[in-house]
Amino acid sequence: MEASLVFRRVYTKAALAVLWPAGMEAPLTFPIYRAAFSGLLAMFISIGVARFGYGPLVPALVGAHWYSATAAFWLGAVNLLGYFFGAALMRGWRGSFAAKPVVVALMAATAISLLASALDWGVLWFGFWRLVSGVTGGVLMVLMAAAVVGRAPASQKGRVGGITFAGMGSGITLSSLLIPLMVAHGLVFTWAVLGVLGVVATIIVAALMPASTITAAPRQAGGTKMSRPVLLLIAAYAGSALGFVPHMLFWASFVAIGLHRGITAGAEVSAWLGVAAAIGPVILGRVADRFGFLPTLLTGYLVMAGAVALPIFNDSPVALIISAVGVGAVALGSVMLAAGAIAGLSAPGRLAANWGAATMAYAVMQAAIAAGFSSLYHATGSFLLLFTIGSVCLVACVGLLVAAMRAAKEAAAF
Incomplete structure (x- = not known):
């Protein structure tokens, strides 16, 4: 103890x-x-x-x-x-x-x-x-x-x-x-x-x-080369933006316009997204204290992938609420989880530099994906295609985190 x-x-x-x-x-x-x-x-x-x-x-x-x-x-x-x-x-x-x-x-x-x-x-x-x-x-x-x-x-x-x-x-x-x-x-x-x-x-x-x-x-000491586990973790964190943008930018419109349920219904499911965003980081922080930041982040991305994909198969009100809660809790909680995981994988002199790189990578990816998804929606008129791409990319992010965990174990063995 x-x-x-x-x-x-x-x-x-x-x-x-x-x-x-x-x-x-x-x-x-x-x-x-x-x-x-x-x-x-x-x-x-x-x-x-x-x-x-x-x-x-x-x-x-x-x-x-x-x-x-x-x-x-x-x-x-x-x-x-x-x-x-x-x-x-x-x-x-x-x-x-x-x-x-x-x-x-x-x-x-x-x-x-x-x-x-x-x-x-x-x-x-x-x-x-x-x-x-x-x-x-x-x-x-x-x-x-x-x-x-x-x-x-x-x-x-x-x-x-x-x-x-x-x-x-x-x-x-x-x-x-x-x-x-x-x-x-x-x-x-x-x-x-x-x-x-x-x-x-x-x-x-x-x-x-x-x-x-x-x-x-x-300026940070400790060299300029980033370790392989940190690179993989940053790639997964930045890639998760593809899973969040469909709900962040298109969620209310999908319900109001795509499902023809009106502005009020769209706002209501967005409210569930906000409720989850407010309480999710607190809950995930407690889980990470017990099981570790990296395993919790990996599990969170799996949950988020399922939540993003759920509207493709079921657009009932309950399913939409579950989708909003799953995405809201993990997407905002992943900021804290990624920071903790990077801290555990970084040398003391590299902490701020590595977290800065992760923040910038996520911001670039989020802006680029928002523009790309807007163009894709204009070309196809399909919201479900955006959810499909987002969920598949989150599964890929899980694969990157698995590789990061393996690389970290290999590095610790030497």
């Missing part, structure tokens, strides 16, 4: 070093709940509402003749492209800066993008603001880990991180529940309400968030 406890503490510190780099020292007294709630609101607006909340709105955008279905899906891909740019900007940034003013400014920009989307001024106008919200989401995703979670005492990082990143699932759930009610009053009203939510969240964060300074982390 003593040895197990020591191992867990060492492993946890290694995993936290990946997610929260050096340069963020915790003060003697830290306002845990102020920081955590600030992080939750930032993730709620920038990712949960501005990014994932767009999916349930696509049927309404098409139905109101603002854009064609193909154009609406492409606009969703533009947001993911912005997310990649935002993540790339943070990874390449080398200067130090005060975090709180930047966080508030980014949240304000996100709120403005939501308000600006209420104006039907054409594809270029709408696409620009979708790009802006993607950039702000990508920056905030990286920044909040350092500015909020990174400042928490070591014993509280898990609690603060759990609250912070639960904001994504909370945003998905709330926007999915509100959208069916709001679209009855028109798209202008809907976007305006979402924008006001963004403004309110920004004001609260400006008042609550503790001050902090982000200090550029030193």
Whole structure:
């Protein structure tokens, strides 16, 4: 028991070093709940509402003749492209800066993008603001880990991180529940309400968030060559984006348009996706503590592959809920699982570099697949083809993880 406890503490510190780099020292007294709630609101607006909340709105955008279905899906891909740019900007940034003013400014920009989307001024106008919200989401995703979670005492990082990143699932759930009610009053009203939510969240964060300074982390030592197990793990993590994009971008439209069940039904199944996204990471974290990060990630991808494929064979309401829950829980929980697995396979000097490479690979793959799937839907008009491709790719990701586990065992034997 003593040895197990020591191992867990060492492993946890290694995993936290990946997610929260050096340069963020915790003060003697830290306002845990102020920081955590600030992080939750930032993730709620920038990712949960501005990014994932767009999916349930696509049927309404098409139905109101603002854009064609193909154009609406492409606009969703533009947001993911912005997310990649935002993540790339943070990874390449080398200067130090005060975090709180930047966080508030980014949240304000996100709120403005939501308000600006209420104006039907054409594809270029709408696409620009979708790009802006993607950039702000990508920056905030990286920044909040350092500015909020990174400042928490070591014993509280898990609690603060759990609250912070639960904001994504909370945003998905709330926007999915509100959208069916709001679209009855028109798209202008809907976007305006979402924008006001963004403004309110920004004001609260400006008042609550503790001050902090982000200090550029030193370049990593330990060589530049990435081990084979880590390469295989990163390939699997990036490849899993193919399994998530069909539900992330097309799920509500599949139910509302593809199954002819209406906007309300599409929003309801999206809400289940959000509920699972909020609680899945917590459950998977407990499972990983007992069985290991890599085996849990492998099992999760198998579950997710089945959940993505389920609508191909059964489109009953219960099956759709099961599919949404399976995908939502694993897709967002896999971020934490992949980080923990990479920590266990990386030398101390390679942790941040390896996790940075995984994050960038996933962002690139997600943006590319969103654009590719949008084109594929335009060419075929088939949602089921997207689910088929996604599920097959997740099975391939499982194969990559099996190879990573074998390579890790071989490396440990020498």
